[in-house]
Amino acid sequence: MNRPIAPSPSRRKFIKDSTVLISGLVIGFYLPMKSGRAFAESMQSKTVYPPNAFIRIGSDESVTIILNKSEMGQGVYTSLPMLIAEELEADWSKISVESAPVAAVYNHTGFGMQLTGGSSSIPSSWEQLRKVGACARILLIRAGATTWNVPEDECFAEASFVIHRQTNRKLSYGSLAAAASKLALPENVTLKDPKDFKLIGKATKRLDTPLKINGSAQFGLDVYLPGMLTVLVARSPSFGGKLMRFDATEAKKIAGVEGVYPFENKIAVAASGFWPAKTARDLLEIEWDETAGSELTTSKMRADYLALAKTEGNIAVSIGDASGKINQSFKTVTAEYELPYLAHAAMEPLNVVVDLRKDACTIWTGTQSQTMDRAMAAKIADLKPEQVEIHTTFLGGGFGRRANPRSDFVMEAVQVAKLIGKPVKVVWTREDDTRGGYYRPMWADHIEAGIDAEGRPLTWKHTIVGQSIVADTPFEAFLTKNGIDSTSVEGAIAMPYSIPNLEVSLHSPKNAVTVQWWRSVGHSHTAFVVETMMDELAYLAGKDPIEYRLSLLSPDSRYRGVLQLVAEKANWNQNKLPQGHAIGVAVHQSFESYVAQVAEISLENGKVRVHRIVSAVDCGIAINPDGIHQQIEGAIVYGLSAALHGEITLEKGKVVQSNFNDYPPLRFSEMPSIEVHIVQSNQPPTGIGEPGTPPVAPAIANAVFALTGKRLRRMPFDQEAFG
Amino acid sequence: MISFSVNGKPVKVDADPGTPLLWIIRDTLHMTGTKYGCGIAQCGACTVHLDGNAIRSCVTPVSMVSGKNVNTIEGLSETSIGKTVQNAWKDIDVPQCGYCQSGQIMAATALLSKNPHPTDAQIASAMDGILCRCGTYNRIRSAIQKASEKLGDTK
Numbered sequence A: 001m002n003r004p005i006a007p008s009p010s011r012r013k014f015i016k017d018s019t020v021l022i023s024g025l026v027i028g029f030y031l032p033m034k035s036g037r038a039f040a041e042s043m044q045s046k047t048v049y050p051p052n053a054f055i056r057i058g059s060d061e062s063v064t065i066i067l068n069k070s071e072m073g074q075g076v077y078t079s080l081p082m083l084i085a086e087e088l089e090a091d092w093s094k095i096s097v098e099s100a101p102v103a104a105v106y107n108h109t110g111f112g113m114q115l116t117g118g119s120s121s122i123p124s125s126w127e128q129l130r131k132v133g134a135c136a137r138i139l140l141i142r143a144g145a146t147t148w149n150v151p152e153d154e155c156f157a158e159a160s161f162v163i164h165r166q167t168n169r170k171l172s173y174g175s176l177a178a179a180a181s182k183l184a185l186p187e188n189v190t191l192k193d194p195k196d197f198k199l200i201g202k203a204t205k206r207l208d209t210p211l212k213i214n215g216s217a218q219f220g221l222d223v224y225l226p227g228m229l230t231v232l233v234a235r236s237p238s239f240g241g242k243l244m245r246f247d248a249t250e251a252k253k254i255a256g257v258e259g260v261y262p263f264e265n266k267i268a269v270a271a272s273g274f275w276p277a278k279t280a281r282d283l284l285e286i287e288w289d290e291t292a293g294s295e296l297t298t299s300k301m302r303a304d305y306l307a308l309a310k311t312e313g314n315i316a317v318s319i320g321d322a323s324g325k326i327n328q329s330f331k332t333v334t335a336e337y338e339l340p341y342l343a344h345a346a347m348e349p350l351n352v353v354v355d356l357r358k359d360a361c362t363i364w365t366g367t368q369s370q371t372m373d374r375a376m377a378a379k380i381a382d383l384k385p386e387q388v389e390i391h392t393t394f395l396g397g398g399f400g401r402r403a404n405p406r407s408d409f410v411m412e413a414v415q416v417a418k419l420i421g422k423p424v425k426v427v428w429t430r431e432d433d434t435r436g437g438y439y440r441p442m443w444a445d446h447i448e449a450g451i452d453a454e455g456r457p458l459t460w461k462h463t464i465v466g467q468s469i470v471a472d473t474p475f476e477a478f479l480t481k482n483g484i485d486s487t488s489v490e491g492a493i494a495m496p497y498s499i500p501n502l503e504v505s506l507h508s509p510k511n512a513v514t515v516q517w518w519r520s521v522g523h524s525h526t527a528f529v530v531e532t533m534m535d536e537l538a539y540l541a542g543k544d545p546i547e548y549r550l551s552l553l554s555p556d557s558r559y560r561g562v563l564q565l566v567a568e569k570a571n572w573n574q575n576k577l578p579q580g581h582a583i584g585v586a587v588h589q590s591f592e593s594y595v596a597q598v599a600e601i602s603l604e605n606g607k608v609r610v611h612r613i614v615s616a617v618d619c620g621i622a623i624n625p626d627g628i629h630q631q632i633e634g635a636i637v638y639g640l641s642a643a644l645h646g647e648i649t650l651e652k653g654k655v656v657q658s659n660f661n662d663y664p665p666l667r668f669s670e671m672p673s674i675e676v677h678i679v680q681s682n683q684p685p686t687g688i689g690e691p692g693t694p695p696v697a698p699a700i701a702n703a704v705f706a707l708t709g710k711r712l713r714r715m716p717f718d719q720e721a722f723g
Numbered sequence B: 001m002i003s004f005s006v007n008g009k010p011v012k013v014d015a016d017p018g019t020p021l022l023w024i025i026r027d028t029l030h031m032t033g034t035k036y037g038c039g040i041a042q043c044g045a046c047t048v049h050l051d052g053n054a055i056r057s058c059v060t061p062v063s064m065v066s067g068k069n070v071n072t073i074e075g076l077s078e079t080s081i082g083k084t085v086q087n088a089w090k091d092i093d094v095p096q097c098g099y100c101q102s103g104q105i106m107a108a109t110a111l112l113s114k115n116p117h118p119t120d121a122q123i124a125s126a127m128d129g130i131l132c133r134c135g136t137y138n139r140i141r142s143a144i145q146k147a148s149e150k151l152g153d154t155k
């Protein structure tokens, strides 16, 4: 049984540089070619014909979709093929999926690099992949018409066949692919009218499920190369810590240990497997200089942030005279909010496999950010980016962590590979993953708001304090304007409600804690603050929270649709709740999608217990309704973990939490029932991976107020004890 | 040398007896369906069956399985109950990222083998130790109920 496992290399061909631009559509041609170093050549036996960089049709009728987005659970390995198959008229049962190599043709249409994030996979591929499918269909029909010597418009495509209408003759895609691949690309493609969709809009089973129920789906951690060593890295336990000295005598005595290598303020321990590497790393005696981080203690930072929140920051938006109108308000409310650092805590801890040779580098990892990771790997390895190959495996969760603007985990793994000179798998333990940097920032907010005599908001003055996640990264130039990191204020500045005097200002303090996007980014913070404050204003005005919001939305606002749908489905108006239960509502737009949620809660043993969350979502045309349900369900659970339990704290520069015992995600027994309702829409599809998370915490907090009269303004809610 | 069986096949490994079974399964036997999530019996990603019981292989020293039968996700489809559970998982389309799902399925199969018709509370208590960061819990419950229906009145 001791067989070496060859990772199933997902491709054995390179992309020729032949990308061509036709009517705004970029298509690259694949040429089947042997890669320099293939582990198995089995796939070579099957001739493949490439209509373009995203589709390969085999003589065996297989249709392989090559995808430039990473599958981290969000379902893109199903929803993106649906876009292609719809226009290609491919037999869905013949579709399989492969991850794309890194190449310009696979760049995100909006970001100009290969990146999976921002809930943008569907919206950015919506036109592109349907055109890709349509182009290939046109060529296949052309090839069929040429074979029969009939006019093209007498032919049509269906279920992977080209059919001649008059004679009912049929040719399969597999038999036409070779001829089709020699034809020039069409100048123009016309896409289907949505009413003719056969696949889009149908609840479709995930293509990756069969691999994920028998252990065969390959994640980064599952890649084993011949001669590979497993490496664990000792990193500074505190932010800014310096490696002073270490003693590896005991560590080196462990059987299986191959070496201990200090590098860049870290120490790599290489061994035959995870266990000896971990045992040895635990035995290292290391002295760190931790003075740099000694000021970083959560209680102190909180006090500093709250003090700062009382002073005006950089103005992000200013309408009317927010400060001046406070005194003219009929009633006012002032509130402070505190939100902690959060770890992503994907189930698969970070890991990277690197095979570095003199003139090439091959990397296997679950990354969301191939282009930047490749550039970083090339820089570290002194190679050209083209000499670095990245195999994107399945990701055991991403939530933003695997799109690191500094390519931290890939960079480190290539450094290690360079040091050791053998193929390596760098594995992060759960503790490393929890403590290893990159968190959703900690936030403090201050809001002063006032209503007029009719109860309408008159003024709203909001100050936000928190680190910029893009500062000093390549994204800073795009996402920061006039000193305002747009991700710090998103969800707080473009208010859907009519508020005549509005000011939002921002402080972006700097410190050594590394921060990053986390599922729903700025919205994970702003929705809580804005939607709980809206609830306060509704109560201040003596109005029903949903009625109040509706009265402040413009007549054509898409917020209305989700609020009305959720009110209906949650039975908001005539809710007969069990004794001791209460409901609360929140609505938020993020990634161009609108989500409203009603949460039903009670108190159990002095803690908040969530029983039910009803969710309404408007994400434009629903590509795969069941996929949307999955994403909203998952995003709600992610939001629940943060709302109830999630908190990363610091003590003198060290992260206090370490593993799931002290950073607990929601467990099975804590699950509420979840209902998801989709607003019918003919708008272009918008994001779905993230928008379900932001409304969770405010909906719960508002329900707690309805039950207890107590406002929850600090997350997580576990900190509150109810008598 | 420590001898035991994995999915019915005998194996012999030469390892430090304190090495957790998880790392023998993964790093020595190169069976990668069983996952590492926490290493401290907190997440259940490493769940396998030891003589039919669901155990956390990350905290089970390999010496403890000497002479016993270990079953992993790779061998699950060879049992009719395992196949039933996998089919229910497919029908409900449970997995998202999929990383936790081997552990979920192994825990669910162990539960249903002993108790083909568990109550909601019994399901919750059997599954509470298996984390899913993607939040598939409600689908897991539906899949277990579906598998339970398919199993009929065996007890």
Ligand code: FES
Residues within 6 Å of the ligand: B035, B036, B037, B038, B039, B040, B041, B042, B043, B044, B045, B046, B047, B056, B057, B058, B059
């Ligand atoms: S890895 Fe064993 S319980 Fe988490």
Ligand code: FES
Residues within 6 Å of the ligand: A073, A347, A396, A397, B095, B096, B097, B098, B099, B100, B101, B131, B132, B133, B134, B135, B136
């Ligand atoms: S499916 Fe991703 S952790 Fe469960």
